[in-house]
Amino acid sequence: MSIVSVENLCKNYGSVQALNSVTFSVPKGSVFGILGPNGSGKTTMLGIIMDILKATSGSYTLFDEVPDENSRRKIGTFLETPNFYHYLSAVRNLKITAAIKERGDKDIDKVLEMVNLTERKNSKFSTYSLGMKQRLAIASCLLGDPDVLILDEPTNGLDPVGIAEIRQLIKQLHQQGKTIIMASHLLDEVEKVCTHVAILKKGKLVATGNVNEILANDDIVELGAPDLEKLKAVLKQLTGYSSIREQDNLVQLFYPAGTTNLENINRFCFKNGVVLNYMQLKKKSLESKFFELTN
CATH class of the missing domain: 3.40.50.300 (P-loop containing nucleotide triphosphate hydrolases)
Incomplete structure (x- = not known):
C-alpha cells in the first residue's frame, strides 16, 4: 500500500x-x-x-x-x-x-x-x-x-x-x-x-x-599502470564494479561499499599482462554523492 x-x-x-x-x-x-x-x-x-x-x-x-x-x-x-x-x-x-x-x-x-x-x-x-x-x-x-x-x-x-x-x-x-x-x-x-x-x-x-x-557510500579504487590504455581495456573484462572512469592519468573503479577486494583486482590485472604501479582505495562520502546528484 x-x-x-x-x-x-x-x-x-x-x-x-x-x-x-x-x-x-x-x-x-x-x-x-x-x-x-x-x-x-x-x-x-x-x-x-x-x-x-x-x-x-x-x-x-x-x-x-x-x-x-x-x-x-x-x-x-x-x-x-x-x-x-x-x-x-x-x-x-x-x-x-x-x-x-x-x-x-x-x-x-x-x-x-x-x-x-x-x-x-x-x-x-x-x-x-x-x-x-x-x-x-x-x-x-x-x-x-x-x-x-x-x-x-x-x-x-x-x-x-x-x-x-x-x-x-x-x-x-x-x-x-x-x-x-x-x-x-x-x-x-x-x-x-x-x-x-x-x-x-x-x-x-x-x-x-x-x-x-x-545514498550509499561507494568504494573508489584508483589504479595506475605504464600503459593506461591497456589497463582500461583489461579492466573492461573485470566484473563487480558499478562504473569506471579516467581521472588525472588514473583509472577509477566504483564499487558498492564493502565489496572491494584489492588483491583480486591486482591479480586479475597481472594475469592479463598489466603490472600496476599505483593502487589506492578511497571512500566516496555521502556529501559527495549528494552534491553529485544536486549540482
Missing part, C-alpha cells in the same frame, strides 16, 4: 516552475525523506499533498484513493514554524488545537508524554526552548493518533542536542508503526533517520528509492 503516490506533479508560480513532473510513492510504514537544497520544491510538494496549495498539473493519491477530507484527517501535519499562544501552557495550547481539529482532546497527556514534555506541560509556551517548541508542534500532530505524520524541516534551527531529540522521537514514532514523511535540506538528518528518500533539485526529481541504495 502507498500512503502517498505523486504522478507528474507540476506547480508554477508565474514563470517560475517550483515542481516539474515529479513522480514518486511513499510506502506504508516508511520514514520517507524529501531531500533537497532550499528552494528545491520540498515545502511546495507537502503543501499540495495537504491541499494548502493547488497543483498546476499532475495528480496524487492518499492511501491509494482520491484525496478527500477523511483521508487527510488520518494525517498529522507540521508545515510551519510552531505557532502557539505564548502566554498559555502546553496543555492549554493543545486543548485549543484539539478543539480546532475536532479530535484528540483525550490524547493530550499521552502525546505530551510521547514528546517528553510532561514535566513542563503547565509551563507557558514563551518559556520553552526552540527544541521544546518543535516537540510541542509534533505533539499537536499526534492528537487523534493519526497513521501518518508530515513534518516540514522538523529540526530547522535547532542545536545539536535539539536535533538529536527530534531524531530520536521520529525513530520512536516509526517503531510504533507510523509512516512519517519528512522534508529536509540536511543530508545527515535524512541518512540517519529515513528508510526511503526522494531528492529534488530546482523542482525536478533526481533520485528516489531506498536510502541505502540512493
Whole structure:
C-alpha cells in the first residue's frame, strides 16, 4: 500500500516552475525523506499533498484513493514554524488545537508524554526552548493518533542536542508503526533517520528509492599502470564494479561499499599482462554523492 503516490506533479508560480513532473510513492510504514537544497520544491510538494496549495498539473493519491477530507484527517501535519499562544501552557495550547481539529482532546497527556514534555506541560509556551517548541508542534500532530505524520524541516534551527531529540522521537514514532514523511535540506538528518528518500533539485526529481541504495557510500579504487590504455581495456573484462572512469592519468573503479577486494583486482590485472604501479582505495562520502546528484 502507498500512503502517498505523486504522478507528474507540476506547480508554477508565474514563470517560475517550483515542481516539474515529479513522480514518486511513499510506502506504508516508511520514514520517507524529501531531500533537497532550499528552494528545491520540498515545502511546495507537502503543501499540495495537504491541499494548502493547488497543483498546476499532475495528480496524487492518499492511501491509494482520491484525496478527500477523511483521508487527510488520518494525517498529522507540521508545515510551519510552531505557532502557539505564548502566554498559555502546553496543555492549554493543545486543548485549543484539539478543539480546532475536532479530535484528540483525550490524547493530550499521552502525546505530551510521547514528546517528553510532561514535566513542563503547565509551563507557558514563551518559556520553552526552540527544541521544546518543535516537540510541542509534533505533539499537536499526534492528537487523534493519526497513521501518518508530515513534518516540514522538523529540526530547522535547532542545536545539536535539539536535533538529536527530534531524531530520536521520529525513530520512536516509526517503531510504533507510523509512516512519517519528512522534508529536509540536511543530508545527515535524512541518512540517519529515513528508510526511503526522494531528492529534488530546482523542482525536478533526481533520485528516489531506498536510502541505502540512493545514498550509499561507494568504494573508489584508483589504479595506475605504464600503459593506461591497456589497463582500461583489461579492466573492461573485470566484473563487480558499478562504473569506471579516467581521472588525472588514473583509472577509477566504483564499487558498492564493502565489496572491494584489492588483491583480486591486482591479480586479475597481472594475469592479463598489466603490472600496476599505483593502487589506492578511497571512500566516496555521502556529501559527495549528494552534491553529485544536486549540482
